[in-house]
Amino acid sequence: MKNTEKHCRMFYVEGEKMKTNAYLGLYRVPLKRENATGLAVLAEVLKNGTKQYPTVTKLAIAAEEMYGALWDIHLVKKGAEVWLSYSLEVLKHVSEQEALSFLCALMQNPKMEKGLFPEDTVKRCKEIVKQRLEAAEDNKRAFAAKRCLALTAENHGAGVCADGYLEDLDNIKTETLIKLFMSIQQHGALYLFFCGDSEGRQILKKWKKMLQIERAEIWQYPENEIIPTKTKQKQEQKQMTQARVAMGFVLPEKQKNLYCLQVLCEVLGGSANALFFRQIREEQGLCYDISMRCDTVTGMAFVETGVSPKQVKHTIKEILHMIKEVAQNGVEQNLLQQAKTMLCQKYENFADHAWSMLNFTAEQCIFEKAFSVEDAVEVLQSVTQKEIQYMAEQLVCQAIYVLSGQEEQT
Numbered sequence: 001m002k003n004t005e006k007h008c009r010m011f012y013v014e015g016e017k018m019k020t021n022a023y024l025g026l027y028r029v030p031l032k033r034e035n036a037t038g039l040a041v042l043a044e045v046l047k048n049g050t051k052q053y054p055t056v057t058k059l060a061i062a063a064e065e066m067y068g069a070l071w072d073i074h075l076v077k078k079g080a081e082v083w084l085s086y087s088l089e090v091l092k093h094v095s096e097q098e099a100l101s102f103l104c105a106l107m108q109n110p111k112m113e114k115g116l117f118p119e120d121t122v123k124r125c126k127e128i129v130k131q132r133l134e135a136a137e138d139n140k141r142a143f144a145a146k147r148c149l150a151l152t153a154e155n156h157g158a159g160v161c162a163d164g165y166l167e168d169l170d171n172i173k174t175e176t177l178i179k180l181f182m183s184i185q186q187h188g189a190l191y192l193f194f195c196g197d198s199e200g201r202q203i204l205k206k207w208k209k210m211l212q213i214e215r216a217e218i219w220q221y222p223e224n225e226i227i228p229t230k231t232k233q234k235q236e237q238k239q240m241t242q243a244r245v246a247m248g249f250v251l252p253e254k255q256k257n258l259y260c261l262q263v264l265c266e267v268l269g270g271s272a273n274a275l276f277f278r279q280i281r282e283e284q285g286l287c288y289d290i291s292m293r294c295d296t297v298t299g300m301a302f303v304e305t306g307v308s309p310k311q312v313k314h315t316i317k318e319i320l321h322m323i324k325e326v327a328q329n330g331v332e333q334n335l336l337q338q339a340k341t342m343l344c345q346k347y348e349n350f351a352d353h354a355w356s357m358l359n360f361t362a363e364q365c366i367f368e369k370a371f372s373v374e375d376a377v378e379v380l381q382s383v384t385q386k387e388i389q390y391m392a393e394q395l396v397c398q399a400i401y402v403l404s405g406q407e408e409q410t
Helices: 036-046 056-065 096-108 119-138 140-152 166-171 174-187 200-211 258-269 275-283 309-329 333-350 354-366 373-381 385-394
Strands: 008-014 020-030 070-078 081-091 190-196 232-237 243-250 287-294 301-307 396-404
Touching: 008 200, 008 354, 020 096, 020 174, 020 354, 036 070, 036 081, 036 119, 036 166, 036 174, 056 070, 070 096, 070 354, 081 096, 081 354, 096 200, 119 140, 119 166, 119 174, 140 232, 140 243, 140 301, 140 396, 190 200, 190 354, 243 309, 258 275, 258 287, 258 301, 258 309, 258 333, 258 373, 258 385, 275 287, 275 301, 275 309, 301 309, 309 385, 309 396, 333 354, 333 373, 333 385
Parallel strands: 008 190, 232 396
Antiparallel strands: 020 081, 020 190, 070 081, 243 301, 243 396, 287 301
């Protein structure tokens, strides 16, 4: 497949009414099991200084001198890839030159000693990632969700944990990180976004010029489609009294109406008024909590619930039965309308928050959906009862993961 991705693409988001200007620069990186932990450590290392601002303290002072500007370097997982994202938000009276100089220092000139990241910085950042991963292991809800994702998207980048893996940390060296950083600089497709005043397009051009982009052929990015397979089941044990059940679903069609899927997830498990909560928790008393969500990039959907170990099999059976019921009989019209209204309000609220708009725009542009907020709201409002039934019918249960303190066959 021929790679048609450009080295750098720029997008302006109108933000005249905002009190701040927001900048977002991101590199797209294919996510693999072998680079996940290195990326997690690298994102921490990059926060620890640049050639111009060699310490965290000096970075903080520089941001404070821009009237308390907010900045961050972080990873955002999107399906089978991650975005190494550099963000900056400043008051509008901060000059574009100040803002861009700060951003370019972050993006191009990290602190190095003899061509490598400082050993003490790498060691400290590995410890930060280690503590974060250990905390995630102790969080039973997050642990079950992570395991279910890996099972649902097995052998696919979407199933890789972007937070990294404890067992890989010892293999992360300064040489590993500099090699990874240089690869991203050379081969990662770069996207620049600006949300703010009307000179935004000129600011973007100046930003691109200051970055002095000279790179090799960029990476090809994997497809985000998850192919349905026979349902996979896995059970693990931890010291706990409650059981956590996570179920992963996929859609067989490549062209997915993901807005319709969002409505279905809202109807089934988006709130205390949703069907799962009302019928499985309140009426039958089978679980302590239950929710459903979907991934707007891959089309995967997940049901997560906390149950008594004795009710695991019954709860799974009821979840699958209710999805089938919706496919056959639909849902109450007022519940459908309420779900659409809730989702529309969420999208409409994006327009009042620069970062929400930038994140939404980035996903639309990078994955070539080309939807505006107004488009999204219009599509959501037009979702019909038949579409909901069809979407429920199409859902394939790909994975069932159970975490409990005792054996309970599923």
